[in-house]
Amino acid sequence: MSYRTTFNIQRSTFNVQFWMLGIFFLFALESATPQILDTLSDIGAEIGKQTGALTPGQAESIKKAGKAVNKTFESITPEQEYYIGRTVGAVIVNKYRPVNNDAANHYLNVLGQTLAQFSDRPETFGGYHFLIIDSNEINAFSAPGGLIFISRGMLNCCKNEDALAAVLAHEIGHVQHQHGLQAIKKSRLNSAFTILAAESAKQFGGQDLKDLTTAFEGSISDITSTMMNSGYARSCEKEADKSAVEIMKRAGYDPNGLTAMLMEMKKNLKPDGFDFAKTHPSPDSRISDITQWIGPYQPVAAPAGRQTRFERDLKLN
């Protein structure tokens, strides 16, 4: 057997190993859960290293890339979600200044934190907190982790505590389902997790911190532009409305409060407005969904004490 023949056999064996590895990864990508995928990428890289198809350095790169690529928004820890939420919140209050009315904000927090206990996700890293923002636009925003902002314009759509509870419960629904985190582009998460996979040290410095901050900045921009400009997908809004109805029922509020608020919103919305008119499905279509869940609208009949405190504590001017 000539040297060339031996070399060709070795090369074809290498090719077989290479393609087998490739097919192995394709099957893995198609069907595996994230945890399995991590392990499969480790195994594949190890086989490649053992058979000589990959150098130790290449094998290590495959392991790290495999771990980074299969990460989704669900891989963001509650602690990281908290830091994302803080900055999203800071961007919101930079655009819409806060209303510094302690009594009104306290009332909003008592109601909101009460409702959060009845959600499927009552515990977040930093907890749920609520703030009134100084805008006559009809808006409400929920930053990841539980920072929730309600505009004056939105408060004007709430004629009783049950209607306000509906707005807060809807925003809690967005936090519960992590709709904000889902707005982060996959490419952005890939770059963040690739940096993290490359380093296990707690402290980042120099270029890594800069790159991570760039990915962070991009993530904030993805979330805020979705919330303020394009709006979440219709399916997300429906999911948040459904959670709102469930939270209200569990807490003891009348879910008709949600319909009452939407009927008032319909009267106040300007068709070309940069608020809920632009970012949310129409009140009519939302009412139609809600009617399917709770039946035809029945006016909210709240006890006098509830209405008294609503009017007393939410007085903004």
Place this chain on the structure above:
Amino acid sequence: MKIKVLFGPVIIIGFAAAVWAADSSKMMSVQVKTTPLRDTPSFVGKAGATLSYGDRVETLGTQGPWTKVNASGGLSGWVHTSALTSQRIVLKSGQETAQTRASSDELALAGKGFNSDVESEYKKQHRNIDFTPIDRMEKIRISSTEIQSFLKEGGVSPREGGAQ
């Protein structure tokens, strides 16, 4: 060689599956800043000690969304399951690092990734963004007692077992 390549993954996957099955540990970690240890599985349950981020607890059973746990110092009580993770959370680098574990999914290094350092770096680049209102709103914490009074005053009657 072909046989080696084909059987290698099968054997290793089988071994990994066996390891996962055996590793169904009952230990969990607190994944929120703080959470109270309650006497009963409810938000109205009397809160005793406070557990902190990264604390390890032994789970004894569940009731709805609540988990009964044993914590360090002989403490036991109920914690809402959304405050717990099966990952081990390592608070300090050097105490243990991600490299010492087979898979990073078993372990979360506290403060890794988007953290206070990243927030500081972001603040340096965006000096116009004021975080003061966020710091202020985060300080508003409503006690269980105030929530109970609020529900009572407003005639709000939670559904039986409604608090999750």
